[in-house]
Amino acid sequence: xxxxxxxxxGLALFLTLSIFSILYKDNPFYKIAExxxxxxxxxxxxxxxxxxxxxPKVWVPVVHESKFLYILPTILGVLMWTRFxxxxxxxxxxxxxxxxGIGMGVAIPVTMQAYILVPLYATMQPIGFxxxxxxxNLLVAAGVLxxxxxxxxxxxHTGAFGGVAKVGIWxxxxxxxxxxxxxxxxxxxxxxxxxxxxxxxxxKLFGF
Amino acid sequence: MRREVPIVIxxxxxxxxxxxxxxxxxxxxxxxxxxxxxxxxxxxFAYVLGISNIVRVNYHVIxxxxxxxxxKIILIVGLxxxxxxGVFFGGIGEGTVxxxxxxxxxxxxxxxxxALLAFFIASAAFRAFRVRTFQASLLAITAxxxxxxxxxxxxxxxxxxxxxxxxxxxxxxxxxxRAIMIGAALGAxxxxxxxxxxxxxxxxxxx
Numbered sequence: 001x002x003x004x005x006x007x008x009x010g011l012a013l014f015l016t017l018s019i020f021s022i023l024y025k026d027n028p029f030y031k032i033a034e035x036x037x038x039x040x041x042x043x044x045x046x047x048x049x050x051x052x053x054x055x056p057k058v059w060v061p062v063v064h065e066s067k068f069l070y071i072l073p074t075i076l077g078v079l080m081w082t083r084f085x086x087x088x089x090x091x092x093x094x095x096x097x098x099x100x101g102i103g104m105g106v107a108i109p110v111t112m113q114a115y116i117l118v119p120l121y122a123t124m125q126p127i128g129f130x131x132x133x134x135x136x137n138l139l140v141a142a143g144v145l146x147x148x149x150x151x152x153x154x155x156x157h158t159g160a161f162g163g164v165a166k167v168g169i170w171x172x173x174x175x176x177x178x179x180x181x182x183x184x185x186x187x188x189x190x191x192x193x194x195x196x197x198x199x200x201x202x203x204k205l206f207g208f
Numbered sequence: 209m210r211r212e213v214p215i216v217i218x219x220x221x222x223x224x225x226x227x228x229x230x231x232x233x234x235x236x237x238x239x240x241x242x243x244x245x246x247x248x249x250x251x252x253f254a255y256v257l258g259i260s261n262i263v264r265v266n267y268h269v270i271x272x273x274x275x276x277x278x279x280k281i282i283l284i285v286g287l288x289x290x291x292x293x294g295v296f297f298g299g300i301g302e303g304t305v306x307x308x309x310x311x312x313x314x315x316x317x318x319x320x321x322x323a324l325l326a327f328f329i330a331s332a333a334f335r336a337f338r339v340r341t342f343q344a345s346l347l348a349i350t351a352x353x354x355x356x357x358x359x360x361x362x363x364x365x366x367x368x369x370x371x372x373x374x375x376x377x378x379x380x381x382x383x384x385x386r387a388i389m390i391g392a393a394l395g396a397x398x399x400x401x402x403x404x405x406x407x408x409x410x411x412x413x414x415x
Contacts, residue, residue, distance in 0.1 A: 012312040019320040023327060031279045037317045038262075039283040043290025044314050046259055051300055053252040057245055073246035077253025083413075084260065090210040093412050095250050097214030098221055100411055102247040104400040105225025111400075115393035119386045136379050143383025144390070151391040168387070173343045175384020177350025178376055180333070185355055187326035190319050197316070 001204050009201050016194055119144075143171040215406040222404040262287065286313075350376060 001009075018033035058074055061067040076095040082088040123144050128134035149161065150168030157165040221243075228240045266280040290309060298304040333351070336344060356362035357373030402408035 008308050008312040012316040015313060016316050016320045019317065019324060022324065031276065032282055033317060035276075035279040035283040036286045036313065037321060039286025040290055040309065040314050040317065042259060042262055043287040043294070044310065046255060046287075046291055047294030047300060047306065049252050049255050050295065053248055057249050057252070070249070073249040074253070076246070077250045080250065080254050080257055081260075083257060084264075089413065093210065093214040094217060095253075096411060097218040099247055099250045099254070100403055101218035101221025102225055102243060104218075104404050105222035105228075106244065108222075108226055108397055108400050108404075109229035111393045111396055115389050115396075119389055123386060136375075139379050140383045140386075143380055144387050147384055147387030148390060151387070169343060170346060171380055172384045172387065173346040174350045174376065174380040175388065177347040178354045178381040179385075180329075180347065181351035181354030181358075184326065184329055184333070184351070185358060187322060187329060190323040191326045194316070194320055194323050 006205065013198055013201055016198060020194075142167075147171045147175075211409070211412060214412055215409065219404050219406065222400075259287070290314075350381075 015033050015036070018029040021027055022030040058070055061070045062074070076098060080092050080095045082090075083092040123141050125137040125141070126134060127138035127141060129138075146164050146168035148168070150157075150165040150172065152165075155161055225240065225243075228236060263284060266284055269275070269280045270277045270284075290306065293305040293309060294300055297306070300306045300310075333348070336347075353369070354373055354376060356365065357369040357376075362369040362373075399408065403411065
């Protein structure tokens with residue numbers, strides 16, 4: 001391991017330990033690491049946007065390819081900065097409105113297709129009691145229906161409707177439980193990865 | 209003028225993109241693709257707004273020597289260090305300072321923060337599971353089965369554990385996830401429609 005690598009990995013080790021120090025109690029090392037997360041993350045995404053969006057979509061088309069039409073969205077983007085002026089902040093509404101309109105216009109049909117129609121289509125499968133596959137299809141269809149009934153708040157959850165909603169919440173709880181279990185496992189995997197990194201670094205450093 | 213025109217712009221932009229989805233003609237697509245690129249460009253400049261806001265808020269705390277002012281300096285230094293290294297010192301490719309900062313500061317900080325949640329999630333789970341209702345028990349038992357079934361010890365305890373987990377993931381979990389997805393999508397669409405027709409105007413700000 002070269003000196004540069006030792007120093008850089010040492011920084012990673014220091015930051016890892018600083019974050020873990022919160023498990024004992026709040027302390028300056030944790031606060032330094034915590035604030036560094038915010039600063040470094042914001043800076044990282046600023047640079048990613050700069051190289052993946054500003055350079056290829058604004059700088060190259062306007063400066064190198066003379067596509068001056070791209071100056072228009074650039075002006076719209078710059079108008080957003082008027083948000084900081086008390087007098088001119090209303091001007092920023094125009095680019096924001098355009099962005100919101102495009103965003104919503106793109107999102108509505110795509111969401112309808114990907115998150116409503118496709119799942120509903122996948123739910124409407126042949127059902128029955130003659131095989132496990134058909135029975136599972138029945139359970140999925142019933143579970144989706146019951147859980148959707150639970151989300152329907154325009155009618156009071158009493159009587160038969162309340163019973164169906166109750167089955168719906170059981171379905172949701174099983175779903176949440178599975179999601180929770182997977183999340184815990186994901187986090188534990190990350191924890192193991194951090195400990196492995198620390199062990200490997202110390203092993204390389206001290207040669208044991 | 210200051211409120212009505214933006215609402216009209218939002219409505220027209222939204223409506224045209226909804227219509228575009230239903231007109232998959234080759235003469236229409238490039239035109240709208242251009243506008244999609246425009247939206248990305250506008251969003252890029254909006255990020256500068258976000259960065260400026262971070263700087264402004266933290267500068268005020270530093271200037272007033274408010275609570276944790278010293279740590280705010282670290283935040284600002286971290287932010288500008290990444291930006292300056294990324295723009296002026298060799299870009300973002302392999303071997304650059306930005307690359308090393310990503311690998312040895314950003315990445316370990318992020319993954320350790322998430323790893324830390326393993327401890328907090330365990331204590332939160334313990335507190336949640338003490339609520340002795342049938343629903344809470346159902347959640348706890350499912351979580352336990354899923355965790356056990358995905359590690360080798362689960363299979364050693366009972367060899368059908370992985371199959372049970374597979375069934376849970378493919379049947380009840382799938383049903384719950386689909387219902388949540390459909391419910392959330394309906395909510396998102398209704399909110400989007402409210403924005404488009406001008407019923408929801410909070411994005412325009414005050415005055």
